[in-house]
Amino acid sequence: MAVITMNGRSARLPAIVALATLGAAALGLAACTPTQSSDDSGGADAIPAKIVIGATLPLTGTESKTGGRFKQGYELAVEAENADGGLDLGGKKVPVELKLLDDTTDQAKAVNLAQRLITQDKVNFLLGTYSTTLVEAQSTVAEQNQIPYVNGGGAATSIYGKGFKWIFGTLAPVENLATTEMQWISEQQAAGKLPKPAKVALIWENTSHGKDFRKGVKDFATAHGTDFQIATDESFALDGKDFSAILSTVRTAKADLLMVDAHLPDFITMQRQYLSSTMCNKLITYGARGAESDARAALGQKGVDYILSAVWWNAQLGDKGLNKDFIDRFTAKYGAAPEWYQAEGYEAARALLAAIAGAGSVNKQKVRDTLSTMNIDSILPGGKLSFPPANGGQADYPFVVQQNLPDGTSPIIYPADVATGKGVAPNPNCKG
């Protein structure tokens, strides 16, 4: 028996010793950590020689493509401002400098670089990076350091639900994507083109994007009582290999509307399985997916016919006013038509510049206040951009709903005031 106890001690003792070491080291010394003597020049009201706006973007890594697009948007906006000598601060033209760093789509890096821009490069303001998680991580730094942070790349409502005061986003919540689509759908119901009540199959990727989409659909459905009934409500993991199980639940639910929120790879895989399983719903949407060229390339024209999709912005809005101006200058500079990424980047930068001009100074507090109260003309749907504090500083506007037509076009079909074409429902490809 002595054997056991003896052995027991010899092995357990170390654990205790070690944890004691750990505990002592951390707890005991926790007290004696120097603190920083903070020199906050944030309050300085003096008109500077130039205004430095810092930003990180995923110029490499998984989001590099999108990061590059936002870069174009940011640079175009700043360039336009500097074209006439810069921002007008109290009658003095002050040039704007954009300090852009690559966060390589890495969270820790996005945070560290933001920290560096603020404390080391002493930038006056921050523009955001792309993709919800990076923005979410970065926003905490901006909030901690109380520096205005305007982003066009973070849509998740969770970012703006934390009561942060310094974070502003130009992307309308994904709820609105669902809501706008639902509005069009219920118009079709009213016109008797879609059944009422309509059975909805709700399939969403398990991300904040998917969650917000789901919320939008459900809220709209409950608000419209009997018009909609959610027949299935399933979420799936990213990069699924086989959706037959989920699709079979949709089939058994005999849904009229198939409303999915997915990112590109899953959209392609699922839509291929959907088509080849010869299912056919009166209306399909994959959230924002379907109108992009990648989708047509991967699924073929017939594969994406009549898919309903909604985006934050669309070049077809560009036939007049600010939009025309934006698209003309963009195509002139980059020789290609902008997509919503560039537009959102452009608007984020423009909003910040407008706020600085409005505040007439680089005082962070003043600029922040201006941002939270201003309401400027915008290229975004609805024509106005503001950051209502009620939404935690997230812009709020309808999406533009597009539908793929057999002729290869995807006209805007909703909202009516910007529509460039007429929507089709129910899906003519379905027989019976």
Added chain:
Amino acid sequence: MREALTLAISAILLAGFYAAMAYGLGLIYGVLRIVNLAHGGIIMAAAYLTWQLFDRFGIDPYLAIPIAVVVFFLIGVGLYLGLVRFLPRGPAGAVQSLLLLFGVWLVIRNIVYLLFTGNDQAIQTRYATSSAGILGAHYSVTRILVFLVAVVALVALHLLLTRTYLGKAIRAVAQNPDSCTLAGINVERVYAFTFGLGTALAGLAGVLASTLFAFNPSFGASELLKSFVIIVLGGMGSVLGIASGAVVLAFAEVFSIYVVPPYLTTAVGFVLLVVVLVLRPGGLFGQRVLR
């Protein structure tokens, strides 16, 4: 009930792809006792090769199979002669091979990334979305094709290992390299060939994957992990073992939707992996694990 049947069939179709996915990993492990962490990278690279052949020269993915197999066989032999050969045998070597081949994977990923950027790619064949009916329900032609190819590969591999002299040599080496050296078999050559063959099979899996899924440079990770699950489930005994492992996993994933929420189906595989490893280690890889 007929829903269950429909699911069962699509599970079998999925199992086809899974099996094709795991052959290479299983073979290389069975013979060289090396876990080829570059497996996923090879699958991904093969997908890109297929895509390029299709995109530039309009070669149909299924016609690209022989090309891919040859190319990746050579790559595999190259990898063995250039890198793996220098690893010490035995436990130390086993651990080092993990790290070495993981390095290879990283390199492959980076090369593909530099060549084709990180964007998602997909191959759109005429028949990509066309379907055929089995027992009333409809299934994607591609999935059926993939399944058939997997079965053909299974039979071919089985015959190769059991009927041919080379196959017999491979299995002999797998059992006891030393005595093979004595028996005058050139073990090194057998190893090189096996590694090539395993890589070629991974290439095949890549071709098949490219017809089913969209892919990008980080594609292949989940394929690798699932291949682990499969060879662990099926044991390393034989090609048939792998196939059965694939069936188990596919059914577990597809039918687990009745038990767990859909988004956890992927986790099912990994839980299975650990449980099996722990509970039936003796049966794993067809030999004693506990030392």
Added chain:
Amino acid sequence: MTALLVGESVSRHFGGLRAVDNVDFHVDEAEILGLIGPNGAGKTTLFSVAAGSIPPTSGRVLLAGRPVSGKSAHRSVHLGVCRTHQIVRPFARLTVLDNVLVGFHYGRPATVPHRDPREVAMELLEFIGLAGDAHRLPGALTLAGRKRLEMARALATGPRVLLLDEVVAGLNPAEAGRLVGLIRQIRDRGIAIIMIEHVMHAVMALSDRVIVLDHGRKIAEGTPAEMVDDPLVIEAYLGRDEGDEEPGHA
């Protein structure tokens, strides 16, 4: 006097194969028991059971009346039964001294050493004849050296019963002779020894008693003298020859 280590109808089966089949044995303090038999007779398997590495299918092994079989290997060592391996298994990247120290530190947890274990270990190495190599790595030793190391490491655990698996085999006559002497000295320290050995003259010279195993069964037991002209034994050795590996370390 009472037997120190007793095996009561010990059996160990691998699937259908009866590697050890209902074997009784016993060894007394300061006694050397020889364990012989053709390859595949189940000698090593019997060792593994006695040393606790593998549990018996049936039967049990008792040390001074307390069961040692069916427990984990390290428990048996702590109780006082230690085995060496036919193919020596030194810790290749530990010095000879450290190899022995492992035995000292972990083989006898009950006894708290009053002296620096490294001194004790050095003394043991002196006794075993490896003192000069204390700070070298096993890889640098001759086969004989490694066999001695294997024994030293086992002795370091302070065993009451020592199981030696073919320690003489593979050595040249001179080395073999010295090792035989060494084994006697160990026995004279009052340690009971069971030794598996193919080198007949070694077994015959050392053993007080010999047990003959064939196909897992005990076919004979007695003094070495009795064994040499036992027909069963002769048949077992000459009658059929089997080159197959023994189960247990397959």
Added chain:
Amino acid sequence: MTAARPLPWISLRALITFAVVVLVLWTGPLVLPLGDYTHNIIGLTFMFMAAALAWNWLGGFVGQISFGHSAMFGVGGFVAARLMLAFGLPTVVGWLVGGLVAGGYALLWGHPTLRLRGPYFSIATIGVGEATRLIATYWSDFTGGSSGLSLPLSSGPTKYQLYWYGLYLLVAAVAISYWLRRSRIGLALLAIKEDVEAAADVGVNATRYQDLVLFLSGTMVGVCGGFYASYQAFIDPQDMFSFDRSISLILMTVIGGIGTVLGATGGAVVFVIIQEFLLANYSQLYLGLYGILLILIILFEPLGLTGLLLRLRRLIGYRRLPADAGGPASTAAGSATEAAAAEGQKGMAEEAQP
């Protein structure tokens, strides 16, 4: 067990050097005008070093390569975050509890899987890591799911202070490393790493010591997770539990020299330097960079930087008399055992013959 040892498990010289280094690092930021960015990065590096060391206890000392340590990192981080959010626990307490939970979790899956050796164990850890990641990602109530968790910005130490917390973390990790390596236990671990069966046959309770090491390793990595949570102030499962996180620990250790204390720490430094300064310019090459590094190290210098140092030492004919040191149970700095254990990964013990 100290009774069993004539000498302390760390030589006075080593102890003094260590103390001096720590003192320099402690006062460094107060005298040198480091930029905030560098300051923070160094603080983060301390944490990585500690984590790499913890991984090395299992991967290097026992030779069980884990591809699943992100599981403990994440568990530690989220438990700590939850505790701070729910009960406003002091940060350090949060870390420790998080660490202990992580250690417990490690035991939960480790106790059964540690019976497996070599690649089998590694594969199992991959399974564990991935399963944990998936479950954590979808267990929204606890991890906040895909939207993650934000820590209270006001409370807890500032990023600036975290530098010193990181340093303490590192000190603890180094202390435990030396103790694990040089105390009696180090001997058992080396024996287990060499040959589990043989170790058991001389009385080493392999299961117990492997469990112990895994528990310590998991706990330390968990605490690091907590530190990271405080540092980031926002954590989400996909990032905390990512496979890459497990990999980065392996990379650090392998680059620096697996199985050695110096290696794990040095590796972490190199890793961060590559991350921060090389990748800033050639970021589209970083995967390949690590890949090539791994390949080169495995093929030519399995001991990484440490191996290079050892070679250098041998080159300039530096020798430590083995007589003054008899392996882990005493001061083993230069002893054949230590060197050989280090050379271990090469599988050629002769290399280390003095």
